[in-house]
Amino acid sequence: MAVMRLGYVHARVTDLSDARSHYVDTLGLYPVQEEPGRLLLKGWDEWDHHSVVLDEGGVGLGRLGYKVEDPSDLDGFEKRAQQFGCRVERMSKGENPEVSDGIRIFTPSEHVLELYHDMTLVGTEVGTVNPEVFPRHLVGVGVPNIDHALITAEDVNLMDRFFAEVLDFYTTERVATSLDDDAEYIGTWMSAGQKVHDIAVIKGPQGKLHHFAFELGDWADVLHAGDLFAMDDVSVDVGPTHHGITRGKTIYFFDPSGNRNEVFAGGYRSYPDRPCVTWTPDQLAKGIFYVGRELNERFTSVLT
Known part of the structure; x- marks a missing residue:
């Protein structure tokens, strides 16, 4: 049973157009999906669908998503969180775009953590067969992940x-x-x-x-x-x-x-x-x- 890594951050922004300029033009993240009031982004060396979700309306952290190694891990983490005294909710596939089912933990610090086991695979900008060391046409800082x-x-x-x-x-x-x-x-x-x-x-x-x-x-x-x-x-x-x-x-x-x-x-x-x-x-x-x-x-x- 293992948490592998931070998979995504949901952040609230006051103006999506200004935020897009910052995260896309300056930092160099790639837009992968856009909806009214929401923009999903990824770095060039990330293979999953997205790692940053910007939601228009306010400021601050919406939630953090951590990817687990195996679907069966979710039951164990759910039980542990409940035993620790945390409120836990089940998360349905598709509730977050391109993200599998999972659990949502309300931490003692009043943050929201989501654990999930899968996200739609879109691949890195350089691929996985004989890849270059970075994309030729990076924008801005060109953050990888x-x-x-x-x-x-x-x-x-x-x-x-x-x-x-x-x-x-x-x-x-x-x-x-x-x-x-x-x-x-x-x-x-x-x-x-x-x-x-x-x-x-x-x-x-x-x-x-x-x-x-x-x-x-x-x-x-x-x-x-x-x-x-x-x-x-x-x-x-x-x-x-x-x-x-x-x-x-x-x-x-x-x-x-x-x-x-x-x-x-x-x-x-x-x-x-x-x-x-x-x-x-x-x-x-x-x-x-x-x-x-x-x-x-x-x-x-x-x-x-």
Whole structure:
């Protein structure tokens, strides 16, 4: 029984036309389906139908979708979530476009997670037979795929337990008030496989989104993205810079509705038997922004 990866993010935007310009023209996602008030997108190296769904009306996170390895996994995860005290609903095939049946979990942090086992296969832009290393005519940043999300919760310890006990994630790094076993967590970074993190949770209001991120290849790609953000007048929050936590290279920026995005490159490969890295609150600024070692007020207070 296994969660494989983050499959999709549903985000709310105030103006779909402005959002389309940002996600398609600047970030380079491919539109795959458009309906009144809704746009579905994918990266060039994603084989499933979509990874980002933009819904017009408001701001913030609608839900996160995680793909599981086998249809039979859903029953086990449903039982675990219920035993943990979460409300769970069954999700019918087609309820989300091109997505299989699944379950919908209402987490202790008041976020909505959907687990599903299949999505319509459309293929990558370079194919799977003798492929080129990237498409010749990338647009804008040309992000290849979605990578992770960071959400907020009043009780980070509880969410750490939820992802570990219900979904078999493991903690790669955390910020804790002490090194004691009963320490309060300020933030937790958790992986479902070998990535440094598939989800992160930091202390904050229930049900809020801090950011969702797209993977890039290396530091040069991050710098190139920064140049394009300047050309397109994208509102940049922080970066380009380097994380201490995860060791990733990063730029944080905002879509036209105010949802924070990230382009993320690097980070180390992790394994379940790798000891968890702990950061203390006095070193939090260094952990988040290793070079500048300073947190701006916007980074910790602007949520959607």
